[in-house]
Amino acid sequence: MADIAFYHLMRMPLDQALPKLLDRVLSTGGRALLLAGSEERVAALDAALWVSQDPDWLPHGTKASGHAAMQPIWLTTEDEPAPNGARFLVLVDGAESRRLAEYDRVLDLFDGQDPEAVAAARRRWSAAKAAGHGLSYWQQGDRGWEKKA
Template identity: 70%
Template sequence: MAEYGFYHLTRTPMEQALPKLLGRVLAGGGRAMVRLASTERLEALDAALWTCPDPDWLPHGTPRSGNAPLQPIWLTTEDAGPEGAPNGARFLFLLEGVESARIEAFDRVLDLFDGGDEDSVIAARQRWKAAKAAGHVLAYWQQGPRGWEKKA
């Protein structure tokens, strides 16, 4: 079972929080797949990651740029295939309320949701219940004054 973490954004928007989390994955030698809800958001995130100041280098690719196996970070609107992420990622980031039918293909899932959007919070609670019922190890993280704080 995957370790499934819910990341409650309360202090910074996703565009600021995500790069730091991705940087941690890369610093640990990992690979990530980031799943978004729309092509427009994917293209905006693609551009933002190339100009991100912290960390200043987040090598990544998209279906448009291709070469998934060579990409440490893969941005997509598609779910992982039966064999997992096309770039061999063991970390799955779910943004904008998207879900995955291939959670078992990953060691860790990071579900980021906007705490300022009540619909997003309600949907995250539903995803939590479904992940718990599926037997995943769950963790809840919330942004605090000194960064991410794990809550009980």
């Protein structure tokens, strides 16, 4: 079973919060697969990661850039076995995976300003709990991420 951490975005948008979380994955020697809801979102996040200032370098790729096996961070819309050997799965835009158990850790990021996204995250939490995954809940606060559950 995977450890699934839900990240409730309250103070900054995904494209600003994501680089620091991915940097933490890389700092552990980990690799990540990011599963997004659309190709447009993959392209937008790809661009955002290239111009990130903190951290200023996040090696990553997409289907458009190719060479998945060589990328520490792979951005995709396809729920398939991690082509880059990732043990971390990052879910954005309400993306869901049937492969949660294939990962050591799953980061589920959702927009706290969007009632539909919050409701969908609650449904994903309930399903993950019923499946026996380990769960934690993090919310953006004044000092960064605060563990709430």
